Amino acid sequence: MKLIKSIAVFSLIGFLSACSHQDEKTIATVGEKQIQQEDFNAFLDLKRVNVKDEKQVNAYLKQYLDREALTTAIEESKVLEQKNIQAELNEFKKEMLIGRYFQTYLKDKVTDEGIRNYYANHAEQFQSKKVNVSHILIRTSKNMSEEERKVKYTRAHEAYSKLKSGASFESVVAEFSEDTVSAKKQGNIGWITEGAIDPVFSKKVFTEMKKDEISEPFQTSFGFHVVKLIEAPAVVTQPFEKVSGDIRHQLRKAAKDAELERLMTSVSIKRM
Structure with missing residues (x-):
């Protein structure tokens, strides 16, 4: 044909x-x-x-x-509805124009020097307080009765008593801890960030304990913990290489948002 x-x-x-x-x-x-x-x-x-x-x-x-x-x-x-085709083409044109415009506009808006300057002038954004801890966990659940919870607490206190009597933390972890992941590492959770964990746990290890100290049993939403502070809290700064990509994205977004606002205010919209 x-x-x-x-x-x-x-x-x-x-x-x-x-x-x-x-x-x-x-x-x-x-x-x-x-x-x-x-x-x-x-x-x-x-x-x-x-x-x-x-x-x-x-x-x-x-x-x-x-x-x-x-x-x-x-x-x-005339097989296809012309008005539908035109509507689709019009929407494609809008998407293409917006995408191409910002691709061109943002090309040189964020420089390597600008990223480094932002990193240097906003150092606090890339700092966090971390602490290295190990724990023994006796799990509880919200559906437990008060009697069952008391049994769990008694077991946590038994673990604490053994530690106070001179037993090694590693041996008590192996005997008591119900956190199977950290138990494989002698109870060590590793470096945790302040505010990124249960608030009760965070307050205990970041403000109430000293290096090598072992806590009495305390409860969080996970259960009863006996914690050993391996390393005291320290401020850790993320290296530039690790955050430069995030900074670039943040600066490009800020530039795009500002230009988007400028463009939108340059044309009036009146709904009838």
């Missing part, structure tokens, strides 16, 4: 030497539509075609005209 009514292609001889004043030249017709040189040039630029390669240019011209003809044939067939 022949979809193309007529395609008249003008010679591309001289294309390579075409100057800007020739951009309005008609290079082909597809049905009743004239194809302009400037439109085809824009297509070549989009596809990043080497315009010095005449063979490649001609191949892309054929593709361009064939698709133009196919589009024309489909439009004339």
Whole structure:
């Protein structure tokens, strides 16, 4: 079935030497539509075609005209609702324009120097207090009766008593702890960040204990803990290399938000 009514292609001889004043030249017709040189040039630029390669240019011209003809044939067939197609094209245009604009706008807005300056001037954002702890956990659940909870507390206190009597922390962990993950590491949880854990636990280890101290049993939402402070709280600064990507993203977002606000306030919106 022949979809193309007529395609008249003008010679591309001289294309390579075409100057800007020739951009309005008609290079082909597809049905009743004239194809302009400037439109085809824009297509070549989009596809990043080497315009010095005449063979490649001609191949892309054929593709361009064939698709133009196919589009024309489909439009004339009236199979598709034109208003729906137009609405979809309009939305695609909006998305493309917004995306391309900000891609271009943000390209040089955030520099390596700017990222380093932000890191240096906002050091507190990249600092956190950490502490290294080990614990023995006797688990509880919210559905436990008071009697069951007392049994759990008694067991936690038994573990604490053994420690006070001279038993090694590692041996008591092996005997009592119900945290199977930390139990494999002699009860060590590792370095934890202040505020990132249960508030009762956080307060205990960050403000109430000293290095090598062992706490009496205390309760959190997880159960009863007996904690040993392995290393006292210390302020840790994340290295620049680890956070530079996050800073870049943050600065680009700030620049985008500011430009978005500027653009939106430059055009009035009136709902009828």
